[in-house]
Amino acid sequence: MTPRASWPRQRLGRVARTVGGSGFPPEYQGSSEGDLPFAKVSDIRRKGNEFGITTAANYISRTQARLLGARIVPAGSVVFPKVGAALLGNARALTLRDCLIDNNMMGVVPRAGDPRYWLYLLSVIDLAELSPSGPLPYVSESQIRDIRVSLPPLEEQRRIAKFLDMQCAKIDRILKVRRQQLNLLGERETSRVFAAISGMNEQGERKFSGLGWLGVVPREWAILSVSSQFEVLLGKMLNQERTRGDHLRPYLRNINVQWDQINTDDLLEMDFPPHERSRYEVQAGDLLICEGGQPGRSAIWDGRIEEIYYQKALHRARSRGRSSVRWLFYCLRAATALDVFAVEGNTTTIGHLTGEQLRAHRFPFPDRNVQDRLVGELDAAAVAARHAQVAIKKQFELLTERRQALITAAVTGKIDVATAGEVDV
Template sequence: MSSIKWPKKRLKRIVRCKYGDSLSKENREKGDVNVYGSNGVVGSHNKSISFGKTIIIGRKGSSGSVHFSENSCFPIDTTFFVDKTTTKADIKYLFYLLGLLELDKMNSDSAVPGLNREHAYSKEVLSPSYTEQKIIAKYLDKTCASIDTIISIKQKQLELLEALKKSIIHKAVTQGLEDSVEMKDSGVEWLGKIPRHWKAVKLKRISKIQSGLTLGKQYSGNLVKRSYLRVANVQDGYLDLQDVSTISLPKKTAAGLELKKGDVLMTEGGDLDKLGRGFLWEGQIEKCLHQNHIFAIRPIKSKLMAAFLTLITTSSYGRIYFEATGKKTTNLASTNASKIKAFPIPLPSKKEQGEIVDFLNKKTTQIEKLKKNIIKQIETLELYRKSIVHECVTGKRRITDNDLKE
């Protein structure tokens, strides 16, 4: 096969993209038909609106994302879809072709990203014969399946490493580093047994919890300008300081709201699995304040290490406590100062806390290094997959009978 023999055509001469239909969760009936949104499968229903193999393209939200269904399905109104009624091309070949067109960059709505169908139609692509399309699709199905299997194995390795890291952290911060130590009942439902020489102490006994800045107040007189952290700045496992807001207020007021190096930041609300997860503030911004939806926990240095507290909040025990005590809504959850103050801390001596922190820093660094290597391998495989698809749909790779053999 050679691309020289393939004519060029505008995409609109090859395919017509149909609008998905409205189908709220409340109106879905029990069934085995997949319902697709712009991100992929979002549920099921008892009837379809497509016929046979279907390509689903994100129209709003994750606009330009391309998904494939082997069977008839129900694409909702945030999508376009393509089936045998809207093209004469081989559906699977077309799926591979559309995946290379960078449709996600054809947004027409800056507020709510939306795929401009006319922009997509204007794309010029090579158009092999239907027979050639079938051969290409068959080869790519076989080749991409092999690559996807390897990627799946790599992703499973990442999951196992993350589970191992959580297990190591949980054991260390709740049971210590010595396997032979004598244990006792902590008296805390979610904590279980702790080493006999440890204590279970409420967080309010070994720290100060500082409330934050309430927005909307009007200040006058001599004011100073200060940066302040919003909930959006405190992410899962890291701080996003690309967009930090500022406020002008009296110097005395600002002084009572300043973060100090060693504070542990904790958000009031968010996703349930991230609720109560602490992040150690290391003074990244001088004289920085924090909004009142972020708690700043300031450990009493003689009793509690900030790094040890951070590890406890990320442990399975910390997750169980905040998930059990948090106030839950449909998609979000929240905690409050009282729940945080009542958080029972398994407390060894400062010396032992330091040993646990050093041990966990070493172990988690090793695990993160392994994860980083695997992520690079996955990225390489994904690039390889994309390059093979590109070579095939542009005719740069000649597919032989041997390529199609099992």
């Protein structure tokens, strides 16, 4: 190995050039054939691009590229997001063929060296640290060209790239298994919830529920509308005037409500005069249901804040006494997993679950003691599954950190790849 101290450290702009992305007008988009793939940020993770950019959702001809004034990114370049939230993810991809990139991306074209070494070298640079402070993160071509990089001799670059290819592949295989385990836990939860709300394991005769997605249920179970069991009301409409006033109070938004949890770290305030409070106040035990985003996503408010309200993007379901909000939560969980609301919507309502739709929607509602028993079983299984998910996610984080640390050590010469051999992961 060439000693690390002898690796020349220089401006990236001396050993590579940058290529900015091009505007991609809608009228040029939509073609799956052409001379050049026109890559967007989403194409970095596109199926078929696991080892580098070879395909994209959109293609154009070289003639169209000239008309657009688009700069071709040659094979062997490293491309990445240069603006917005995607920049913070620090995704990198090697181009395996000539392509174009849109104006949310940038490319680095090495003048010399091993392309895969360059991919690893650039992957250890945190672009968020280069971004100016402000609401929209971004980096410029001049900032990238000013980065100082260390380049060992070509043969050393190839050894490092080969070593990292082997070691990262091993880690990636383990990460893939962990992803599959997480997916399996999610699938098992969906199966458990569906079995419970359909009474699959209950004894006795069965009947058709009248709901195609649900199938048969125990004969004695009632199929009732949500409105017959719960008061369902939409939250307060937000406008600029209501962000000011003498009665500002915190309120919950769609983004605060995730599956079975409510995040209160970033609450906003709106004016709720005294005469509106009973209408829009959220009480402990109320079920909050998302109207849009992921229609049906819901969680029960636990009362951690004494006085809180909710916005129009949410429905509030409050039990009329017979049925459990926790049972309704699981009914919504199953229906959402099966895309029931999207399938049953029309072209004007897909993407939103209106109050009228939610109130009219029918679910199985057995006697309360049956609801409580099945909810108790589902909750216990959910706790065990959550513990397993936490453990797997922790392993995932540690493996991801290990992968990045290994790349950093190799491209900075902190480990001798010629003698490192197999690395324990």
